[in-house]
Amino acid sequence: MNQELYIYNTLSRNKELFKPLSAPHVGMYVCGPTVYGDPHLGHARPAITFDVVFRYLQHLGYKVRYVRNITDVGHLEYDADEGEDKIAKKARLEQLEPMEVAQYYTNRYHDAMDALGVKRPSIEPHASGHIMEQIELVQKILDAGYAYESNGSVYFDVRKYHDDTHRYGQLSGRVIDEMLSTTRDLDGQNEKRETADFALWKKASPEHIMRWNSPWSVGFPGWHTECTAMGTKYLGETFDIHGGGMDLMFPHHESEIAQQCAVTGHGPCKYWMHNNMITINGQKMGKSLGNFITLEEFFTGQHEKLEQAYSPMTIRFFILQAHYRSTVDFSNEALQAAEKGMQRLLQSYKTLKGLAPSKNSSVDVSGYRQLCYDAMNDDFNTPIVISHFFDIAKVVNTVNDRKATLTQADIDELRSLYDSFLFDILGLRDEAAGNNTQIVDGLMQMILDVRAQAKANKDWATSDKIRDALSALGIAVKDGKEGATWEMR
């Protein structure tokens, strides 16, 4: 914790020194997935972004409680029949229980996130499991006078709230009066006093399957209530970090602030963090654009836009090569570049482990550790951390080529840097490593010995046959000064 971490706070639009409310404890809440479809790239970005935040805070010695919710109630499908719940609709079509659908996609989400090396949060609460808490929140807002009931539904009174606190719009930079004067003819708005008012509790229409009893009607909670209710329950009235995608800034997070302020007089958290969006070939990802690619399709390469499969770690590395507040554009060319770059770093780590130490170091490696910290401390600048590792990789390879030397202490220091920053904090792992058993290692060593013997005899036909056959199996043979090494591709 002796590092000074600066975090860009959306609320102030500035980088601010991170000071936890009650160190060493840190509370972090991140908006999780709506489980009504297969996880796609849009799920990977925030998950990986805040995974790195989670990992880095832990690395710094903080005790972090990381809460990421599962939204499993009340969603509508695009252009679906009015009032029909997304999950309920799908459930009916497939003759499944709504919760069965939610569970299925929750499992799919977990599988994809595990593959991406995203750590599970400390608590992963389901909206459907916290209906009581949400009803209590709505009641508190009603009691405070910032909500009204209308035809069995309850709405937040944005006008009154803003007149009293002047806070509505502070996060998203929206001007309330313009919004209140916006005229937009939409269905179901006649229940609301102002178009800007948002639902806290919604009376269920007859076709709704997911519904709960409440003091106002049989219905379901408004979208914004789950995060406020669950955040408060598990992290307290005020916690340190609230994260999510930029697309959630308005209205979701703005409304969360309003709900919490209405009840407690202050917002839910100290630092608001927002990750930017992802585009594919410069375009927004959308089902109608034909570039909607699920994570599984990336992993298997089974999509017409993909030239090849991209492993989970390639996706993770690629996302981390851009800063989380920048948009990141996926293309085959960019992903292939990331894949090669990552291989280079992972290979250099293996090379490092086999490096012969010298009595003196001809390169000064003492500065890299703080450079990596500096990058992370500057609002989690992972691309800079990665660029330092490319420098380190060059040092390692140069030493391996006998053009530079390192002492054992310096080799150990570099190993420690890889372990800390590349693997623990950035969460990368060598996907090829680990599935090699001792038997495979032994067999490979024997094969390479045979090939070395053939080479010594200038029997190129045999040595090339071995190399080609291994290559066909996805194993690359690399000849070096110390003999050949191999690598799974």
Next chain:
RNA sequence: GGUCGUUUGGCCGAGGGGCUAGGCACAGGUCUGCAAAACCUGCUACUCCGGUUCAAAUCCGGAAGCGACCUCCA
């Protein structure tokens, strides 16, 4: 239409008043039986138009492109 953000070399992307980002691709070289890998060298860019400044990719103003959001629901 409104608000906010963004625009960097063949591609991806950091940086953000004067100082090489980095990766990938490409070209030449070293090494090698050949290839790959590794190393060396080259390719050195900031959308456009004005302005401020000794100095602008970086600050200010404007334009254009792109993107998000603009509350039915989540």
